[in-house]
Amino acid sequence: MALYDWTEDFSVGISTLDGHHRKLFDLMNKLHEAMKEGRSEEVMTGIIKELAAYTIYHFHEEEILMEKANYSGLQLHKAAHREFIAKIEEYKDKIDNGMVIFVVVKLASTVAEWLKQHIMGMDKKYSDAMLASGIG
Numbered sequence: 341m342a343l344y345d346w347t348e349d350f351s352v353g354i355s356t357l358d359g360h361h362r363k364l365f366d367l368m369n370k371l372h373e374a375m376k377e378g379r380s381e382e383v384m385t386g387i388i389k390e391l392a393a394y395t396i397y398h399f400h401e402e403e404i405l406m407e408k409a410n411y412s413g414l415q416l417h418k419a420a421h422r423e424f425i426a427k428i429e430e431y432k433d434k435i436d437n438g439m440v441i442f443v444v445v446k447l448a449s450t451v452a453e454w455l456k457q458h459i460m461g462m463d464k465k466y467s468d469a470m471l472a473s474g475i476g
Contacts (some may be wrong), residue, residue, distance in 0.1 A: 343372040344452045350459050353467045354405070354476055360398040361463075364455055367391040372448045381440040388435060388447060392428045399425070402463075409473040411466045420462060424454060 346365040351358050371387045399421040406414045427450065431443045470476070 342369040343448060344368070344456065350456075352459065352463045354470050357398075357402055357405070357463070360394075360401065361455070361459055363394060364391070364398060364451075367394060368448060368451045368455065371444060371451075375441075375444045375448065384440055384444050385435055388431070388443065391447075391451065392432060395428060396425060405470055405475050406466055409466065409469040409475055411469040413462070413465055417462055417466070420458065424458075 342365075344365060346362045350361055350365075352361070367387065367390060371384065371391060374384050374387055403414065403418055403421070406417060411417070428447075431447050431450075434443045
């Protein structure tokens with residue numbers, strides 16, 4: 341059972357970014373499942389690294405599209421991205437210090453809540469600007 345499923349409610353109307361968001365939900369759920377199944381710390385660490393790398397990739401691509409659309413909320417959005425990346429980096433540091441199980445439990449719930457709030461609160465705001473710029 342997934343921690344949270346991506347649904348159309350999370351759609352921002354931009355197919356590329358919806359695909360990115362689906363992948364983030366999938367990775368978060370993959371981490372949650374690995375934890376529930378008692379998979380090895382090595383497996384969970386690998387998923388966390390993949391999640392962190394994909395998050396950075398997604399943020400970069402999203403910011404490029406916001407720039408192309410001349411989205412007025414770009415700087416605020418970038419700040420939220422930087423803040424979340426810093427949080428992910430803190431979790432990665434804890435993994436490096438042998439706190440994998442603690443990180444997995446905390447990270448899965450943190451990512452789930454952040455994704456839901458960020459997509460519904462901030463990401464949905466750029467949809468109109470992107471669509472008006474021909475990005476879809």
